[in-house]
Amino acid sequence: MITKEDLFNKIKEYNSEEVELVKKAYEYAENLHNGQYRQSGEPYISHPLNVAYILAEMHADGDTICAGLLHDTLEDTNITKEDIAHDFNQNIASLVDGVTKLSKMNFSSKQDQNYANTRKIITGITEDVRIIIIKLADRLHNMRTLEYKSEFKQKENSLETMEIFVPLSYLIGAYRIKSELEDLSLRYLKPDVYMRIQDKKEKLENECIPCLQEMLYKIEKLLNDRNVPNEIKVRTKNIYGIYKRLSEGHKLSDIHDLLALKIMVDEVDNCYKTLGIVHDVYHPINERFKDYICNPKTNMYSSLHTTVFGPNDRLVQTQIRTFEMDKIASFGLTAYWESEKGKARDLMQQDLKNKFQFFNSLIEINSIFGDNQEFVRQVKNELFSDKVYVYTTKGKIIELPKGSTLIDYVYLVDKKVADTMVGAFVNDILVPVDYVLKNKDRVKVITDELSFGPKEDWIDKAHTSLAKKMIKKMNGD
Ligand code: MN
Numbered sequence: 001m002i003t004k005e006d007l008f009n010k011i012k013e014y015n016s017e018e019v020e021l022v023k024k025a026y027e028y029a030e031n032l033h034n035g036q037y038r039q040s041g042e043p044y045i046s047h048p049l050n051v052a053y054i055l056a057e058m059h060a061d062g063d064t065i066c067a068g069l070l071h072d073t074l075e076d077t078n079i080t081k082e083d084i085a086h087d088f089n090q091n092i093a094s095l096v097d098g099v100t101k102l103s104k105m106n107f108s109s110k111q112d113q114n115y116a117n118t119r120k121i122i123t124g125i126t127e128d129v130r131i132i133i134i135k136l137a138d139r140l141h142n143m144r145t146l147e148y149k150s151e152f153k154q155k156e157n158s159l160e161t162m163e164i165f166v167p168l169s170y171l172i173g174a175y176r177i178k179s180e181l182e183d184l185s186l187r188y189l190k191p192d193v194y195m196r197i198q199d200k201k202e203k204l205e206n207e208c209i210p211c212l213q214e215m216l217y218k219i220e221k222l223l224n225d226r227n228v229p230n231e232i233k234v235r236t237k238n239i240y241g242i243y244k245r246l247s248e249g250h251k252l253s254d255i256h257d258l259l260a261l262k263i264m265v266d267e268v269d270n271c272y273k274t275l276g277i278v279h280d281v282y283h284p285i286n287e288r289f290k291d292y293i294c295n296p297k298t299n300m301y302s303s304l305h306t307t308v309f310g311p312n313d314r315l316v317q318t319q320i321r322t323f324e325m326d327k328i329a330s331f332g333l334t335a336y337w338e339s340e341k342g343k344a345r346d347l348m349q350q351d352l353k354n355k356f357q358f359f360n361s362l363i364e365i366n367s368i369f370g371d372n373q374e375f376v377r378q379v380k381n382e383l384f385s386d387k388v389y390v391y392t393t394k395g396k397i398i399e400l401p402k403g404s405t406l407i408d409y410v411y412l413v414d415k416k417v418a419d420t421m422v423g424a425f426v427n428d429i430l431v432p433v434d435y436v437l438k439n440k441d442r443v444k445v446i447t448d449e450l451s452f453g454p455k456e457d458w459i460d461k462a463h464t465s466l467a468k469k470m471i472k473k474m475n476g477d
Contacts, residue, residue, distance in 0.1 A: 001046075002053045010056040011065065018062030022052070025066035025088065032077040039148040047141060048072060054137040058174075058334045061344040064130050067095035071134055074100040091345075098124060098131035099138070115372035118164060122379055123366050125168075125359070129348050132168060133334060136177055139165050143184040158185035167384035171358045173299035173332025182240035190243075197239050200252055205236060208259050211311045215261055215282070215318075222277050229266040230274070234259060235319070256288075256307050257317040264326050268293060271320050275304055278318055282308035285315070293321075295397045298357040300328055357399060358383050365465045382464055390441040404463045406435050407454075410445055411467040418467075419454050419474055420447040434461035 004026055011019050029048050036044035052068040060068070066088060073079050074096055085093035102121050124131045143161060146154050162185045169178035187194045216232050223230045237258050245255050252258070265274055271293060278284075288307035296302045303321040310316035321329065328335040333348055333356070352359045361383060369375040386402040392413060400408055406426075410418040423432055425444040437443070454471045462468050 002050055004049060007049060007053050007056060007065075010053065011062075014059050015062060018065075021062050021088075022065050022069070025069040025092075026052075028087065029069045029073060032073050032079060036076065038145070040145060044072075044076075047145075050141045050144075051134070051137045054140055054177075055134065058133070058137075058331045060130075060133070060334065063089070063091045063095060064134060064344070066092045067099065067130075068134050068137060070096045071099045071138060095128070095131060095134065098128060099134050102131065102135050112372065115376050118376050119372050121164060122168070122362065122376075125172075125352070126363060126366070128345055129172065129333065129352060130345060132172070133174075136165060136169055136174065136181075140177055140181060143181060146184065146188060154188040158188040161185045162189070163380075163384075169332075171299060171356070171383065172334075172352075173297075173301060173328060173356075174330075174334065175301075175332065176330045179238040179241065183238050186240045186243060193243060194239060197242050197246070201236070201239065201242060201258070204252065204258060208314065209234065211314050212259055212261055212316065214311050215316065218281060219261070219263065219274075219278060222281070223263075223265070223274060226273070226277070228270050228273065231264045231323070233262045233264075235262045236260075256315045260317040260319055262326070263318060263320045264323050265320070267322055271304055271322060274320050275306065278306065278308060278320070282310055282316075284308045288317075293325075298399045299332060300355055303329065361464070361466060364469060368465050368469060378465060388437050388439050388441075390437050390439070390443055393442070393444050400437060401463060404437050405461055406431065406433050406437070406443070406445070407458050407462045407471075408464045408467045409437060409443060411462075411470050412464070414445070415470065417445060417447045418470065420449055420451045421445050422448045422451050433458065 007026070008019055008023060011022055026049070030045045033044040033048070038044055038047055048069045048071060051071060052065050055065050055068045070084060070088075070092065073084070074081060081093050081097045084096055102117070102124060121132070121135065124135075139161060143157065146157060149157070161181050166178055166181050166185070169175075169181060183194075212234050216234065220230065220232055237255070237260075242252070242255060242258065246252065263274055263278075265271060285307050288305070290305040292301060292303045292305065302325045303319050305317060305319055307315055307317045324335070333351060362379070365375065365378050365382065369378055381403075382401045387399050388402050388404060389397050389399055390409065391397060398409065398413060400412065406421070406424050407418075410421050410424075421433060423430060423446050424435070425431070425446065426435060426437075426441045428442075430446075454474050456471075456475050458471045459468050462471060
């Protein structure tokens with residue numbers, strides 16, 4: 001159980017200046033929720049306290065932690081937004097207000113209301129992503145304590161979590177939250193499946209751990225001998241991740257990253273040095289090497305992945321990254337939180353705009369679709385859907401929603417030539433503009449200056465809002 005001292009100590013670790021402010025917010029919230037209890041029988045304050053603690057683990061700024069502590073006060077007590085602004089500051093008041101506005105989402109209410117609320121949550125990112133991060137922490141703690149709710153509520157909340165909060169946490173790169181939310185949801189949605197996989201996973205883990213330990217010590221020694229600062233951990237795939245692979249038709253024994261070795265070093269140069277060391281002792285499989293340092297995922301995930309023959313010819317995935325990259329892999333966007341105090345919001349919004357591909361697509365979709373239901377459908381199709389990854393002629397990896405065609409590709413990659421595209425060579429084979437892209441396709445666009453520009457039927461052949469919008473513009477609509 002988390003206590004208030006745990007919270008204060010956690011914050012002291014990275015932000016001792018704001019501990020007093022957080023203490024004040026804690027006392028304030030405790031007072032307001034006095035006499036209220038959760039279904040578990042605990043005093044209500046345990047919920048905001050846990051939410052604040054999850055945020056502190058992500059090294060959130062003081063305002064965000066305070067807002068986490070106060071997030072249910074506007075709804076459940078007599079206090080107003082103005083009171084919070086007066087007793088704390090305007091920032092905290094806006095954050096609490098933002099979270100409160102999102103919290104009325106509820107599947108049992110009218111459909112339209114749902115779409116409107118879902119839209120509010122999703123577009124909230126464009127104003128202040130910290131609101132969504134507080135909401136994610138709130139949802140995570142509610143999911144952790146879901147056992148006290150009715151079976152109906154458990155299923156309803158789990159479904160909503162999978163549909164909205166999991167994709168949102170993926171988009172901002174908060175993998176640690178994403179994988180816990182996935183597992184908690186699966187546990188309530190498909191309890192038998194969950195238990196079965198957990199069982200099998202445990203057995204396989206027990207079988208593999210000695211082999212991974214052996215590798216760990218060997219690699220650790222080699223890195224220490226060469227004075228490379230390092231930390232190595234065994235990382236296990238979450239239950240939902242395994243469930244997904246199994247439902248795609250894979251066998252459990254074929255999932256090579258069920259257990260992986262995570263090697264963290266101090267700097268990028270040493271990642272490649274470590275890669276050399278690993279390959280020197282353990283033979284790699286060529287097709288299983290990925291360089292996400294040169295080609296980060298669109299949610300900023302960076303790492304080297306290589307699958308090697310470990311002891312007893314067991315295949316083992318190793319992930320090599322810097323400590324900094326590991327922080328980004330766990331918390332995503334929020335890894336930047338610490339860098340400059342008081343500027344968290346502006347910096348994060350700026351990062352979202354410049355570095356996260358989904359962000360501009362979201363703004364695009366929001367501007368195109370007036371109708372809430374259509375907006376939600378498009379976001380699910382385009383941002384929350386599975387992705388395909390293709391290569392440009394320069395070897396750059398481009399991420400697109402599954403179902404994207406060459407038309408979507410060209411408007412994303414090079415708008416200047418898009419209107420004159422007449423086809424492309426994909427893996428050296430000539431294909432038409434409505435070719436649907438597949439993973440690992442190599443794309444070389446063919447243009448013709450004399451082409452008459454995008455035809456109107458391109459709109460139906462395009463999958464993304466960005467492409468559709470540009471085509472409409474060219475056709476004078
Ligand atoms: Mn709450």
